[in-house]
Amino acid sequence: MRQEDSALRRSRLTANTAREGRPSEAAVIGGLFAILLFTVLPTVLVGGLNHLVPLGRWVKVVLEAVLKVAIFLTYMAAISRMKEIHRVFEYHGAEHKTIACYEAGDPLTVENVRKYTRFHPRCGTSFLILVVIVSVFLYSVLPWSSTSLRVVFKLLLLPLVMGISYELLKWCGRSDNIATRIIRQPGIWVQHLTVFEPDDSMIEVAIAAVTPVLPEDPEDGRW
Secondary structure, X not given: OHXXXXXXXXXXXXXXXXXXXXXXXXXXXXXXXXXXHHHHHHHHHHHHHHHHOOOOHHHHHHHHHHHHHXXXXXXXXXXXXXXXXXXXXXXXXXXXXXXXHHHOOOOOOHHHHHOOOOOOOOOHHHHHHHHHHHXXXXXXXXXXXXXXXXXXXXXXXXXHHHHHHHHHHHHHHHOOOHHHHHHHHHHHHHHHHHOOOOOHHXXXXXXXXXXXXXXXXXXXXXX
């Protein structure tokens, strides 16, 4: 019960902070770090290599894409091995199971939630890998005449990349066909690095955190 009360207080505090428009400094720093790591670094590395060994356009495009995916997966795998982050990812699994139970129409009890999968097509991890994949295709048309200019173009296109990725994520969440299964599969694979099986106490916290924000009409919560 104390865990549930604590979860409810944290949920309300987070919601209030968001409404008041006070962005977290850590979130801003984290966002800038992600842009530097996954958007800027691969281009700078390939540009530097091109100065040493001249590369063709499509060699640079493919190499940049491989580096981007490799950096992303290495980063996810590395942080998942940290004890505290691994525990956060277990709560992540509890959240997914709780949402899956709700979407199936079952009452939110530990026993019911426990039986559902920890993987979910609308996971934030799936969104991130979609951003990586979509960016590979969109950025492939950008010029390589200048490394710094390419970085600027990539930053300018980033909102478009994120918008397309978000729409794809929504589509995969509300539709089930061969196309959506192919698109969401990379996200499900990567969730093996960011979503782990929770214990019952974590499920209790997830239920307590999710319940206050559920719509009265389940149809209102559909994507």
